[in-house]
Amino acid sequence: MSVKRYLDQRYMNKQEEIRQLKQEKDAVLLAHYYVDEEVQKIADYVGDSFYLSKIASSLNNRTLVFCGVSFMGESGKLLSPEKTVLMPDASADCPMAHMVSKAEIDEARSKYDDLAVVCYINSTAEVKTWADVCVTSANAVKIVRNLPNKNILFIPDKNLGRYVKQQVPEKNVMLVKGYCPIHEFIKPEEIKALKQKYPKALVLAHPECNAQVLEMADYIGSTSGILSKAKESDANAFIIATEVGVRYELQVQNPDKQFYFPETLPVCTDMKKITLDKIIEVLKTGENAADVVKAHVEPAKATLTRMLELAK
Incomplete structure (x- = not known):
């Protein structure tokens, strides 16, 4: 057997094992566009953060496997708390998700009575609790434009925030210093x-x-x-x-x-941590279940729910 044929057979065997495990566990695979091609091929749904957030909240499956980074699993758990949300690699993270401090939020709120803190979905559950509404790159302009507030603090991505500021000049959009290392350094x-x-x-x-x-x-x-x-x-x-x-x-x-x-x-090494072998492992064992600190659940979920409402 040639090396190529051997590798192709291994790949097909893994695909079949995943299909069987999904059926046994009543599971569905949700994958971001940035994961490896072989993962996108086997996923039930592939999309950006906005699409995956919407679809996850509408699925009836008991188990959601988020093929992406940690904030995606947290968002999935916030919107579907009754479901098991599994992460193929618990260490897959988004550096930008942490690039803002509570002190920055508090300072802005002390200066502006009508401030709306708009949080990019690429953020931790804790950061979401500091905000009034979440957005994605697909709906950020629409949501900021439709908010009644004049003063907007956009966190944590300065580049997406700057783009929103340009598109909605009638608002006073303020920025912090966060960024996605992959896009910032193109x-x-x-x-x-x-x-x-x-x-x-x-x-x-x-x-x-x-x-x-x-x-x-x-x-x-x-x-x-x-x-x-x-x-x-x-x-x-x-x-x-x-x-x-x-x-x-x-x-x-x-x-x-x-x-x-x-x-x-431009390669996100964290997204590339997701492999077929790791998907198989979490489906077999139930390991790497996403969870959110109890105190963060309601306020963080509220920002996501408001996003889904305002983005209709």
């Missing part, structure tokens, strides 16, 4: 080099990117927005400024189009 010179090499290619960028990259973008939007734009556009070539895991779905939806990523590939 090199503008590498995007420029790709534009020079492929002058007809459109630049599609995530709003978590730094300002220099966004200035070169033909379209700025969430991961799901980038996918939609690539599918709907008449263009045949695209420069993609977001995490490289989205390439799989881009190619599935657009087999005849070309997608170019920066030379220094």
Whole structure:
């Protein structure tokens, strides 16, 4: 047996084992676009944070397996407290989720009576308890625009916050210093080099990117927005400024189009910790069950529930 055939057979065996375990455990797999291709292929639902938040709250399965980082599992547990929420790798985390302090929130609230603290969903459950509403990159502009408050403190992502500020100039949007290391460090010179090499290619960028990259973008939007734009556009070539895991779905939806990523590939190593073997393990053992500190449950859930209501 050739090495390729052997590896293909192993992969198929793992897929079959996962299918059987899902049936036994009444489980469903939810995967983010940034996890490895082999995980996206076996997942029941693949999407960005907004989509996964919505779908998780509507499912009847007893067990939710979140193929992503810790804040996603927490959000799943907050919205579905009666269900078991499993994380294939308990160490998979999002650095940006921790990049704001309670002191920053308290200082802003002391200065503005009508302040709304708007929290990116890429944050811990504790950080969510400090906020008034959560948002995702797909709905942040809409929700901030529709809030009655004039003064907005956007946490923790300065880049998404800056983009929202530009789109909603009638609001006083204030920022903190948090950022996604993957998007913040996409090199503008590498995007420029790709534009020079492929002058007809459109630049599609995530709003978590730094300002220099966004200035070169033909379209700025969430991961799901980038996918939609690539599918709907008449263009045949695209420069993609977001995490490289989205390439799989881009190619599935657009087999005849070309997608170019920066030379220094934007890779989230935490998302890539999710593997088929780890999914099998948690389905077998029930380990790595997501949980939320009791005191955080109601206030954090309230921010997510308000997000789902305002995003309708």
